[in-house]
Amino acid sequence: MQKTVLLPLLCYAGLGFLALYMPLLHSGAYIPGRAEELNDFFHFHWSYWWARHALVTPGLNVYLSDYVLFPYENNLALHTSALFWLPLWALLEALAGTLNALNGIFWVAFSLTGWSMYALLRREEVGHGLALVGGLALMTTPLMFYAAWWNTSNLVGVFWYPVLLLLWDQVARTRQLGWALLFGLALWGAALTDLQYLLFAPWLVVPCGLRTLHRAAGWSARARLIGLGALALVIFAALMWFAGPLPYLLNLDRERSLAWEVENTLGIALSGWAQVDALPWKRVTVGGWMTGGVLLGLWLSVLRRARDGRWFWLAVALPPALLALGQVMAQHEQPGLAIPFMPRCMPL
Numbered sequence: 001m002q003k004t005v006l007l008p009l010l011c012y013a014g015l016g017f018l019a020l021y022m023p024l025l026h027s028g029a030y031i032p033g034r035a036e037e038l039n040d041f042f043h044f045h046w047s048y049w050w051a052r053h054a055l056v057t058p059g060l061n062v063y064l065s066d067y068v069l070f071p072y073e074n075n076l077a078l079h080t081s082a083l084f085w086l087p088l089w090a091l092l093e094a095l096a097g098t099l100n101a102l103n104g105i106f107w108v109a110f111s112l113t114g115w116s117m118y119a120l121l122r123r124e125e126v127g128h129g130l131a132l133v134g135g136l137a138l139m140t141t142p143l144m145f146y147a148a149w150w151n152t153s154n155l156v157g158v159f160w161y162p163v164l165l166l167l168w169d170q171v172a173r174t175r176q177l178g179w180a181l182l183f184g185l186a187l188w189g190a191a192l193t194d195l196q197y198l199l200f201a202p203w204l205v206v207p208c209g210l211r212t213l214h215r216a217a218g219w220s221a222r223a224r225l226i227g228l229g230a231l232a233l234v235i236f237a238a239l240m241w242f243a244g245p246l247p248y249l250l251n252l253d254r255e256r257s258l259a260w261e262v263e264n265t266l267g268i269a270l271s272g273w274a275q276v277d278a279l280p281w282k283r284v285t286v287g288g289w290m291t292g293g294v295l296l297g298l299w300l301s302v303l304r305r306a307r308d309g310r311w312f313w314l315a316v317a318l319p320p321a322l323l324a325l326g327q328v329m330a331q332h333e334q335p336g337l338a339i340p341f342m343p344r345c346m347p348l
Contacts, residue, residue, distance in 0.1 A: 009115045012135060016110035019140055020103070020148060027103045028096070032149045041151035045098050047081045048089045063248040077248035082154035084192040106148050109156035114139035120162040123169060124313075138162075157193035164190065164205055171228050172212035175221065180228040184235030191240060200320065207316045 023032050031041045054060040066073045092101035118135035147155035171179045190197040216222045240246040
């Protein structure tokens with residue numbers, strides 16, 4: 001058991017080091033990015049400093065601060081603080097400084113992403129080899145490198161998706177209160193990493209929850225699953241209220257908030273593999289390899305007469321893939337193709 005857990009983790013830790021070798025080998029002296037273009041490197045250094053300062057200083061509040069534009073108090077509920085990483089940052093910062101601490105966060109996030117995806121694929125009875133490849137694929141998506149480039153630790157919480165699915169699977173298998181508690185804690189951790197994970201996770205968790213209800217042995221088992229799911233949500237809501245941003249989110253002055261224009265929403269480029277000269281901080285695409293990967297998966301499933309479970313995951317992937325197209329589907333060196341239904345779907 002220890003080998004099946006530790007060996008893949010060590011493997012992904014090594015692969016994560018290879019993926020981030022430049023910032024890790026120059027940690028403390030350089031930051032990712034280019035001298036010609038600024039990135040957000042100081043944003044999270046300040047956020048973690050402020051959170052620690054507010055927690056240890058009487059009278060201060062993590063989510064309310066006049067340190068930004070004195071004497072005006074700012075509500076930081078929507079500030080991308082990524083407070084889930086605060087304990088790790090505080091530990092590493094005390095040992096090696098804040099630059100090394102943030103690089104350490106990225107290394108841990110890369111490793112966790114690959115490891116958790118591997119564990120999910122193994123739970124779905126995928127072979128060791130393909131599961132290792134699947135974990136590596138998720139770990140090295142352009143978003144992860146984009147986050148490392150911009151020093152945005154809120155964007156490397158991709159591991160929450162497989163973690164939430166694994167925890168819910170444990171809830172469904174064991175129907176024990178402890179796993180429901182852990183599921184609620186994981187939802188809270190995902191929200192503290194970035195609120196966006198609460199927008200995207202339901203597209204995965206809800207279909208999987210419905211599948212487990214369908215597979216449950218009898219109505220009593222289904223009722224217990226529903227109760228455990230409700231308990232997890234209650235735990236999550238309580239944590240968000242007493243140890244999270246929920247009260248401050250409800251008190252936001254929305255009349256002065258800037259509305260995001262749907263037309264400016266980024267989308268994937270389906271021909272991304274053709275952009276060999278694309279700069280990673282100017283154009284992010286998973287369209288090329290994702291489209292090819294879906295087609296390859298379909299072909300292999302037909303050849304191998306795959307069980308229904310793999311078709312389920314394809315169906316689950318389609319709605320997020322359609323939403324990921326954005327308002328305009330970019331095409332290499334051609335005008336973008338407008339998606340007519342997207343203005344109505346983007347608020348989802």
